Amino acid sequence: MTPTTLEAEFSKVLGRSIDGIKKLSGGCSYPAxxxxxxxxxxxxxxxxxxxxxxxxxxxxxLALEKWTSLVPELIHADQKILILEYIEPQxxxxxxxxxxxxxxxxxxxxxxxxxGFESDNFxxxxxxxxxxxxxxxxxxxxxxxxxxxxxxxxxxxGRLSESEKRIEELKSATMDLLKDHNPKVSPVHGxxxxxxxxxGPNQKPYIVDPAFYxxxxxxxxxxxxxxxxxxxxxxxxxxxxxxxxxxxxxxxxLYNLYHMLNHQVIFGAQYxxxxxxxxxxxxx
Numbered sequence: 001m002t003p004t005t006l007e008a009e010f011s012k013v014l015g016r017s018i019d020g021i022k023k024l025s026g027g028c029s030y031p032a033x034x035x036x037x038x039x040x041x042x043x044x045x046x047x048x049x050x051x052x053x054x055x056x057x058x059x060x061x062l063a064l065e066k067w068t069s070l071v072p073e074l075i076h077a078d079q080k081i082l083i084l085e086y087i088e089p090q091x092x093x094x095x096x097x098x099x100x101x102x103x104x105x106x107x108x109x110x111x112x113x114x115x116g117f118e119s120d121n122f123x124x125x126x127x128x129x130x131x132x133x134x135x136x137x138x139x140x141x142x143x144x145x146x147x148x149x150x151x152x153x154x155x156x157x158g159r160l161s162e163s164e165k166r167i168e169e170l171k172s173a174t175m176d177l178l179k180d181h182n183p184k185v186s187p188v189h190g191x192x193x194x195x196x197x198x199x200g201p202n203q204k205p206y207i208v209d210p211a212f213y214x215x216x217x218x219x220x221x222x223x224x225x226x227x228x229x230x231x232x233x234x235x236x237x238x239x240x241x242x243x244x245x246x247x248x249x250x251x252x253x254l255y256n257l258y259h260m261l262n263h264q265v266i267f268g269a270q271y272x273x274x275x276x277x278x279x280x281x282x283x284x
Contacts, residue, residue: 001031001046001080010035010044013076014083029125029209034086041086043072047079054082056121060190060212063117067187068107070100070207072198087206092199094233100197100205101237104220109242112185112214115141123191123211126153126265130213138216139178142254143171150261159264161272162279169283177254177282181247183216190215191259192223194230218244222252226259253281 001009007018020036030053035042047054058077061084065071073085090096116133129145136144151167154160162170189196190211198206221244224230238244257278264271 001048006033006035006044006046006081009046009081010037010042010083013078013081035083041088042075043084043086045082047081050079052079053122054079056119057082057210059119060121060210063212064107064187064189064207064210067110068103068207070103070107070205071210072206072208084208087198087200090199090201090203092231093203094231095203096199096205097231097233098237099203100230101234101239102241103205104192104207105238105241108186108188108217108220109184110187112187115185115213115215116145117213121211121213123262124266126262128190128211128213138181138183139175141215142178142258143174146258147171147174147254147261150258150265153265154261157265159268159272161276166279166283170279173282173284174254177251181216181251183218185214186217188213188215188217188220190220190223192220193227197230216255217242218248218251219255219258221248222255223259225252226256253278257282 003021006021010016010018014037016037018035018037022034024032024034030045030047033044033046035044045054054077058074061071061074065074072087074083075085076083114134115136115138117130120130121128129149133141133145147170151160151162189207190213191209192207196207196209198208200206221238224234257275260271260275260278264275
């Protein structure tokens with residue numbers, strides 16, 4: 001979407017003119033901009049493809065908003081454009097990390113209706129399966145809607161490198177690891193890495209770009225460790241608010257296999273070795 005088209009679309013949906021547009025660089029999956037209009041600034045993402053990705057993202061933001069104040073205000077979403085309040089990023093201090101840990105734990109302490117979500121959505125550029133899970137145990141949900149779903153996507157792409165024997169061994173390891181684990185059904189962000197948190201004014205934390213569903217809170221904590229980890233103060237404040245089961249340290253590798261598989265779906269062969277390494281760990 002060109003700046004001219006963006007201006008026309010923005011004006012059409014909000015009924016106001018644009019005074020300035022700045023394109024953002026970084027980890028966004030879709031072109032992102034800061035838009036100035038009057039005395040307000042907006043964060044805007046655009047999409048030229050025939051996809052409901054922004055509608056799904058808005059569903060996730062609205063779902064999170066029921067449980068926490070960590071999300072920015074959603075202003076508008078349709079297939080072409082997503083508009084949020086703009087959060088001016090600040091350098092995080094200890095206050096930010098402590099508050100993020102505490103508020104995330106408080107969100108996770110809420111109870112959702114059941115594993116999954118009312119609709120399927122996206123994690124990054126890839127589809128995420130949430131539906132059809134009303135009667136599933138957590139073990140069945142995580143195997144079928146997370147691990148097996150991504151393995152099947154890789155198979156459809158012709159990128160699946162794991163043998164049927166290895167997949168059966170992985171299924172057995174997954175079920176063994178989760179069979180006695182009955183987590184609370186918590187609202188989870190779903191894709192909680194460093195690129196999806198913002199330190200706003202006055203050190204207020206925000207979480208963005210959700211892949212929302214109801215699941216085991218440990219999946220969010222595992223993802224925070226997946227690409228470099230958060231500040232130790234985050235984990236200390238989280239544990240102080242809501243201590244983790246010691247067996248989390250084992251389960252987190254399984255939970256992060258999902259994200260490695262998803263990255264292999266999106267980015268290809270560079271994630272083949274990390275995926276195989278985690279599977280080796282899990283099946284022994």
